[in-house]
Amino acid sequence: MAIERTLSIIKPDATKRNLTGKINSKLEEAGLRIIAQKRIHLSKAQAGVFYEVHAERPFYDELCEFMASAPVVVQVLEGEGAILKNREVMGATNPAEAAPGTIRAEFAESVGENSVHGSDAPETAAVEISYFFAGLELVG
Numbered sequence: 548m549a550i551e552r553t554l555s556i557i558k559p560d561a562t563k564r565n566l567t568g569k570i571n572s573k574l575e576e577a578g579l580r581i582i583a584q585k586r587i588h589l590s591k592a593q594a595g596v597f598y599e600v601h602a603e604r605p606f607y608d609e610l611c612e613f614m615a616s617a618p619v620v621v622q623v624l625e626g627e628g629a630i631l632k633n634r635e636v637m638g639a640t641n642p643a644e645a646a647p648g649t650i651r652a653e654f655a656e657s658v659g660e661n662s663v664h665g666s667d668a669p670e671t672a673a674v675e676i677s678y679f680f681a682g683l684e685l686v687g
């Protein structure tokens with residue numbers, strides 16, 4: 548399988564509960580390398596651009612409000628099949644449906660406040676990584 552890069556976000560519900568290290572451990576234990584990482588506080592407008600694909604969904608406003616409610620940790624993960632591997636480690640969007648041992652099963656509070664985001668495909672990973680990071684910040 549090819550070496551890929553994917554964008555990961557540790558969301559406000561998780562940073563508020565001081566879970567960054569525990570989540571990073573799960574990512575690293577799965578063989579993903581954190582090749583870039585920074586803690587930022589998004590504005591609602593910046594969150595809105597990131598989640599533009601969901602602009603027509605009923606939860607869009609609530610989602611943007613939440614993502615701007617406290618700091619997030621944005622990171623680039625690298626590894627074999629990193630996009631799918633990260634989605635496996637995260638677990639299902641709704642924590643009630645997430646497999647045991649996954650990040651969302653252990654830490655997420657609800658479908659909206661679900662602790663982590665991960666890119667869903669190579670094209671979206673490239674766009675999402677470039678939204679937060681310059682090429683020189685990716686240290687593989």
Ligand code: CMP
Pocket residue numbers: 601606609610640658659660661663664665
């Ligand atoms: P994420 O993987 O970051 O991508 C889009 C996000 O929208 C998703 O995780 C959830 O946090 C959020 N989301 C999806 N469905 C709902 C919902 N029904 N209500 C609130 N937020 C949702």
